[in-house]
Amino acid sequence: MSAVEIVDKPVLRDRDTSMVLDETPLFGVAGSPGTRLLAGPAQSMGAESLDSHVRRLGAVDTIRTTPQALRDTVRASGLMGRGGAGFPTATKFDLAASAPGTPIVVVNASEGEPASAKDRTLLELRPHLILDGADLAAAAVGANEIVIYLHRAHLRSNAALEQALAERRGAKMDTAHIRLIDAPARYVAGETSAVVSYLGGHGAIPRRGAKPAAQVGIANRPTVVNNAETLAHLALVARFGASWFAQVGTPEAPGSTLITLAGSVVSPGQVVEVLGPVTIGQVLERVGGLDAVPRAILLGGYAGTWIDGETAWRTPLDRHGLKAHGMSLGCGLVAVLHDEVCGLAETARLVAWLAGESSGQCGSCVFGLPVLSGFIDDIIAGRSRRGDVRRLREHAASVRGRGACGHPTGVVTLVESALETFTPELARHLRGEVCESHDGLDHFPLPLSPKPRP
Amino acid sequence: MRGDPDTIRLTVDGSKCDGHGICALIIPERISLDAWGFADVESEPIEDPRTLARAKRAVNACPVRALTLAGPVAVRLGRGAAALPKERV
Numbered sequence: 125m126s127a128v129e130i131v132d133k134p135v136l137r138d139r140d141t142s143m144v145l146d147e148t149p150l151f152g153v154a155g156s157p158g159t160r161l162l163a164g165p166a167q168s169m170g171a172e173s174l175d176s177h178v179r180r181l182g183a184v185d186t187i188r189t190t191p192q193a194l195r196d197t198v199r200a201s202g203l204m205g206r207g208g209a210g211f212p213t214a215t216k217f218d219l220a221a222s223a224p225g226t227p228i229v230v231v232n233a234s235e236g237e238p239a240s241a242k243d244r245t246l247l248e249l250r251p252h253l254i255l256d257g258a259d260l261a262a263a264a265v266g267a268n269e270i271v272i273y274l275h276r277a278h279l280r281s282n283a284a285l286e287q288a289l290a291e292r293r294g295a296k297m298d299t300a301h302i303r304l305i306d307a308p309a310r311y312v313a314g315e316t317s318a319v320v321s322y323l324g325g326h327g328a329i330p331r332r333g334a335k336p337a338a339q340v341g342i343a344n345r346p347t348v349v350n351n352a353e354t355l356a357h358l359a360l361v362a363r364f365g366a367s368w369f370a371q372v373g374t375p376e377a378p379g380s381t382l383i384t385l386a387g388s389v390v391s392p393g394q395v396v397e398v399l400g401p402v403t404i405g406q407v408l409e410r411v412g413g414l415d416a417v418p419r420a421i422l423l424g425g426y427a428g429t430w431i432d433g434e435t436a437w438r439t440p441l442d443r444h445g446l447k448a449h450g451m452s453l454g455c456g457l458v459a460v461l462h463d464e465v466c467g468l469a470e471t472a473r474l475v476a477w478l479a480g481e482s483s484g485q486c487g488s489c490v491f492g493l494p495v496l497s498g499f500i501d502d503i504i505a506g507r508s509r510r511g512d513v514r515r516l517r518e519h520a521a522s523v524r525g526r527g528a529c530g531h532p533t534g535v536v537t538l539v540e541s542a543l544e545t546f547t548p549e550l551a552r553h554l555r556g557e558v559c560e561s562h563d564g565l566d567h568f569p570l571p572l573s574p575k576p577r578p
Numbered sequence: 579m580r581g582d583p584d585t586i587r588l589t590v591d592g593s594k595c596d597g598h599g600i601c602a603l604i605i606p607e608r609i610s611l612d613a614w615g616f617a618d619v620e621s622e623p624i625e626d627p628r629t630l631a632r633a634k635r636a637v638n639a640c641p642v643r644a645l646t647l648a649g650p651v652a653v654r655l656g657r658g659a660a661a662l663p664k665e666r667v
């Protein structure tokens with residue numbers, strides 16, 4: 125996949141809107157030609173009204189299909205979840221449709237990843253696309269209830285959502301019963317089994333059931349939990365079909381993908397729709413406003429992969445290709461490290477925070493992550509020697525794959541990729557050097573200061 | 579959700595394991611205890627019948643029922659309980 129040839133076509137740049145004036149654009153922001161989820165009004169116009177949405181795409185309740193035909197179309201499209209794991213959406217639908225009980229559809233718009241903004245931005249700009257997708261998912265599996273799982277704190281997207289729901293009620297469009305539920309402000313609260321546990325009246329903590337949530341979920345009913353972006357894609361797949369969907373993207377990872385630029389870019393939180401083979405460097409240059417290759421980027425989320433800047437610059441933003449190289453596009457976060465911030469110090473901040481976000485159930489996570497955090501804190505404080513790094517690596521390897529959810533493994537990935545990416549920094553710290561204060565510099569955002577370690 | 583339904587795998591639910599450590603005594607070739615005494619399970623498919631027998635004993639011995647044998651096997655739980663549901667997905 126690294127062999128993808130990037131044809132660098134002349135593209136006019138305007139950071140906010142209508143920047144791509146190319147015939148086959150490879151990426152774009154809201155309103156850019158060629159975009160799919162973000163097609164329609166420019167970003168500055170805010171939420172697209174129901175009128176405009178229906179004029180552009182037609183009303184969702186005029187789509188004539190059967191549940192089986194819809195599921196077949198989704199299967200043929202190859203649509204994979206955009207919440208991080210890339211799970212085939214059709215498989216989830218088929219499981220739910222054939223399991224006993226009336227299914228529930230959950231729109232996961234909680235976006236617990238601190239620097240990611242794609243789901244809330246999509247909800248803010250194209251609420252009707254997500255609501256169409258939820259209606260279609262309900263139709264595909266025979267659900268009579270839709271839960272939109274979101275964060276109260278995302279004020280703009282929630283306002284857009286409420287306005288959109290009012291418009292649909294006014295147009296008598298509402299199909300299934302819709303409830304909005306505020307997600308607890310915890311990192312793991314957006315994980316599927318935690319969502320199901322919370323909506324079932326328990327804590328928002330991951331659970332390992334004998335059967336997947338799609339079969340046995342909320343109140344033992346089949347529960348389809350899909351990321352908000354996944355459902356927005358569904359709204360287009362149902363209208364334009366499987367082969368249209370696969371005209372962009374790659375055969376292994378069809379369709380477009382939303383990414384969020386964060387960290388040291390001109391507008392952190394800017395969401396970009398990737399439509400074709402484009403490198404991380406191209407997007408960072410044209411939309412992120414970068415004029416030089418950064419020291420490193422963090423890809424896929426805080427529990428993601430550090431990639432050194434030179435490598436990242438020529439790496440294609442392609443879910444499948446990245447996976448083949450041991451990296452994950454995850455939730456689509458591309459966070460640029462500030463040039464004056466030490467990557468190990470940034471990692472230490474993130475690990476301390478992530479360790480505090482454990483749901484407290486699994487020994488390897490509860491005890492293992494604080495130890496990981498302690499190892500890195502010692503390194504940046506100049507207290508570690510080679511042997512400590514070896515012990516850190518051994519400890520990290522022993523935590524990988526453990527626990528009832530993917531949280532500890534994600535943190536291990538962050539730490540291991542940091543050790544690989546920041547070797548000169550590591551060598552300096554092992555000589556006892558300590559970074560200068562990073563106060564006042566652009567750190568990656570964290571919702572709360574790291575909790576003290578137990 | 580993972581794996582081929584015809585293979586038998588031993589897995590632990592890390593959120594249930596309390597670190598009693600009995601399992602590691604019964605099937606040391608598949609379960610080791612980490613620095614805090616929690617079970618670290620090697621979940622490659624089980625083929626050897628003696629390993630399978632030990633895995634079943636470990637499942638039955640775990641006081642908090644944190645261990646599961648997934649695949650086409652029915653495991654009798656201790657303490658007179660019924661067979662574990664087949665876990666195929």
Ligand SMILES: Cc1cc2nc3c(=O)[nH]c(=O)nc-3n(C[C@H](O)[C@H](O)[C@H](O)COP(=O)(O)O)c2cc1C
Nearest residue numbers: 205206207232235236312314315316350351354530
């Ligand atoms: C620790 C953890 C946190 C997660 N948080 C979210 C989240 O905030 N939003 C989300 O959509 N998916 C999140 N996921 C992924 C979900 O488990 C799940 O894959 C997704 O919601 C399913 O939708 P999809 O199949 O459409 O991707 C998280 C996963 C893990 C392991």
Ligand code: SF4
Nearest residue numbers: 483485486489527529
């Ligand atoms: S691995 Fe950690 S975050 Fe996941 S369920 Fe266990 S304790 Fe909670």
Ligand code: SF4
Nearest residue numbers: 595596598599601640
């Ligand atoms: S016997 Fe059960 S509780 Fe004890 S270590 Fe093994 S799996 Fe964990």
